[in-house]
Amino acid sequence: MPNLKDQLQTSKGFWSIIGSMLLIQFGLGLFTAHKLTVTHDEYWHLPVGFLSWETGKFDYDRLNPPFIRTWSAIPLLFTSAKSGQPPYSSDPADYGDAFLEANPQNYQQYYFLGRCMILLLSVATGVLLAIWARELYSPSAAYLAVFLWSMSPNVLANATLGTQDLAITGFFLATVYCGWKFALNVSWKWALITGAVLGLAQITKFTAILLPLILILQWFIIRYKNKTLENNLSKRSILAKWGGLILSSWFILNAGYLFQGTSQPISAYQFQSSELKTLNQLPPFIQTIPLLLPRDYLMGFDLQRFIMQQSHPTYLNTEWKLDGFHSYYICALLYKLPHAVQFLLLLAVYQWFKQRNHNDDMSLRTLGMLFTPVILLTLIASFSKNQLGLRYILPVFPFLFLFICPLARHLDFHKHKLYSYLVIVAVIPLPLSLRYAPDHLAYFNELSGGPENGAQHLIDSNLDWGQDLYLLKQYVDNNALYDIGLAYFGTVPPSSQDINYHLPPELRPAPGLYAISASLIQGRPYSARKPDGSRHNIGLDMLGYFRFFKPKAQLGYSINVYELTPEDVARWEMAVIRANRGSYPQ
Structure with a gap:
């Protein structure tokens, strides 16, 4: 044997x-x-x-x-x-909104x-x-x-x-x-x-x-x-x-593109990126040469390069x-x-x-x-x-x-x-x-402080990509919260999960209960969802004052819950005065 x-x-x-x-x-x-x-x-x-x-x-x-x-x-x-048969939109999240609205139970x-x-x-x-x-x-x-x-x-x-x-x-x-x-x-x-x-x-x-x-x-x-x-x-x-x-x-x-738009001439495009923009500057007789690639592929590549060349x-x-x-x-x-x-x-x-x-x-x-x-x-x-x-x-x-x-x-x-x-x-x-399952997205190794402290190093898709809204829903239901201040770094509308919320104040804290995504706590600018589904642009570090406070709870490593009292706000204001500057302390 x-x-x-x-x-x-x-x-x-x-x-x-x-x-x-x-x-x-x-x-x-x-x-x-x-x-x-x-x-x-x-x-x-x-x-x-x-x-x-x-x-x-x-x-x-x-x-x-x-x-x-x-x-x-x-x-x-x-x-x-x-x-949901949505119309064309410059904001791709609109396609997600239409899909959610068309499939509210099964999405x-x-x-x-x-x-x-x-x-x-x-x-x-x-x-x-x-x-x-x-x-x-x-x-x-x-x-x-x-x-x-x-x-x-x-x-x-x-x-x-x-x-x-x-x-x-x-x-x-x-x-x-x-x-x-x-x-x-x-x-x-x-x-x-x-x-x-x-x-x-x-x-x-x-x-x-x-x-x-x-x-x-x-x-x-x-x-x-x-x-x-x-x-x-x-x-x-x-x-x-x-x-x-x-x-x-x-x-x-x-x-893969069903040969759609293949062989269109250079003159049929108006490129934005520096790499492809030079094609539009070629002599007219050269611009009649067909590009043997799908139109949507070329336009997509040009758009991505244009975005990658912008400061972010x-x-x-x-x-x-x-x-x-x-x-x-x-x-x-x-x-x-x-x-x-x-x-x-x-x-x-x-x-x-x-x-x-x-x-x-x-x-x-x-x-x-x-x-x-x-x-x-x-x-x-x-x-x-x-x-x-x-x-x-x-x-x-x-x-x-x-x-x-x-x-x-x-x-x-x-x-x-x-x-x-x-x-x-x-x-x-x-x-x-793998012990942090299902929070693999938020994984950080031990010497970096683990996922609990990952936001000190990296944010966005390294830690917080909107994956923990379901935990916030559970938290709201378990604590019978009728209303909460929420700044969520994600594209799913929180109101679609029957979460009643309002956006938190910017630059200065106010008493109340708040749930804030880790990326926004660290200052990331973002176009956040309002309760009616529209957008509100949160500027760079507008919610950074939350770093002064200790969270009451951490939901899946990407959403922190804070309960601010009038005394907490007064303590923050006193720290600002002591720092002798016109913004919140780090």
């Missing part, structure tokens, strides 16, 4: 272990997806995807490509869901179904991670890679939301994997598969615009002076296959800047990666340097291939003016896990006792990072 080690090496044993880990992630994801309130951007993604199924149009909100929105909306086609269930479709993509990404880790290293390395994936609070947070961030993470991994196969085996099969996956990535999120450059760099990293590969391929054959890759990608991208208030470590922080994403990784993962990264770096001269597991080529997307995406995001959350660099996570996972291959308590114990000690606590 084969022993346990031999059984785990078989295909059946391998996929049993991988499947068990991904099943745990899927179960936790279902629990989280069922619990959380519809988050900020999620509020309109599902309705827009459903509208595209109904109308065949993709111009309701061009800021994101249509694939994942329509993917999430597939289950709704088999329900009695209604879109939360519909969003849950949409979230389940993203969870399926997370499982598929975990399967691909297992395949690639096993091909690169060994089954034991694949186990560690998938364990890191399934136990990651940052991955699980985005896998349970109907947004594009988890999906583009999966397509980044799939595109680079297929590009790796294509570089090793220059065949028509892998050229066309890589092109098709690249096309799917392009209709998932505009971040995928980086992938063609990554594929080119990857090709040279793997093939340049590589004596282990076939190098007698003709330039014509290589160029033909790259042409097939590009053509298949182009076809999938256009098919960014928060990091209690400080605000209009042009972002170059250290933003490095700090986000320091605060939001579990310490066990951080330690494993350091151990992987040490192990690579120790064995770089005689270890094929992590050759320079493999290292370059894995870290090209990590470095490129992180650098570009770090110099962006629009920094709203760790989710913008979520695609680097699978590559970091692939860098770590070879550690499992060298576990040997006889030859490498200390090393083996260090790896095991780091791996065992990984599930503890």
Whole structure:
């Protein structure tokens, strides 16, 4: 009878272990997806995807490509869901409002179904991670890679939301994997598969615009002076296959938009971004040249670039800047990666340097291939003016896990006792990072103060994306509150949850009971919902005086409840006088 080690090496044993880990992630994801309130951007993604199924149009909100929105909306086609048939709007939240109004009883269930479709993509990404880790290293390395994936609070947070961030993470991994196969085996099969996956990535999120450059760099990293590969391929054959890759990608991208508006001339557009605006300044005869891409894709990319080029208030470590922080994403990784993962990264770096001269597991080529997307995406995001959350660099996570996972291959308590114990000690606590379920979105590691103190470092989608309105509803009902002061950082109208509220006063406190979102406490400007559904613009730090007071309760780490008495207000006023300045104390 084969022993346990031999059984785990078989295909059946391998996929049993991988499947068990991904099943745990899927179960936790279902629990989280069922619990959380519809988050900020999620509020309109599902309705827009459903509208595209109904109308065949993709111009309701061009800021994101249509694939994942329509993917999430597939289950709704088999329900009695209604879109509400809203008119075109410059505010995408209007589509969410119409969807909510058309489905007042079942809308939360519909969003849950949409979230389940993203969870399926997370499982598929975990399967691909297992395949690639096993091909690169060994089954034991694949186990560690998938364990890191399934136990990651940052991955699980985005896998349970109907947004594009988890999906583009999966397509980044799939595109680079297929590009790796294509570089090793220059065949028509892998050229066309890589092109098709690249096309799917392009209709998932505009971040995928980086992938063609990554594929080119990857090709040279793997093939340049590589004596282990076939190098007698003709330039014509290589160029033909790259042409097939590009053509298949182009076809999938256009098919994703049903070829709508493809081949319109440059003169048919009026671009806003600096990159595309130059096209409108070309001579008239050149502007008659058709652009072989869907109109909605080009307009959406142009709009996104235009928005990303504008100054936007960014928060990091209690400080605000209009042009972002170059250290933003490095700090986000320091605060939001579990310490066990951080330690494993350091151990992987040490192990690579120790064995770089005689270890094929992590050759320079493999290292370059894995870290090209990590470095490129992180650098570009770090110099962006629009920094709203760790989710913008979520695609680097699978590559970091692939860098770590070879550690499992060298576990040997006889030859490498200390090393083996260090790896095991780091791996065992990984599930503890999921103890905050369903509040994975608000996860911060221990040295950063945990989610209770996350707002001292980062806000927005790192901590507070409107996910805890359901907890406020429970709090209001349990305490029989008829009215409450509320400033909510979310797009779901609180009045739709039968919460009676009024907006809190700005700049100066007043006695009363208040529920304030963490992002607004730290000063984020926002267009908040009024009880009648209209908007009120809260300026930068208009509610910052709440930082002076200790909250009465914290709801899911993203909403603080304050009960201010006249004595509390007098104490604040006295502190302002003592500070000898005309604003509230920090």
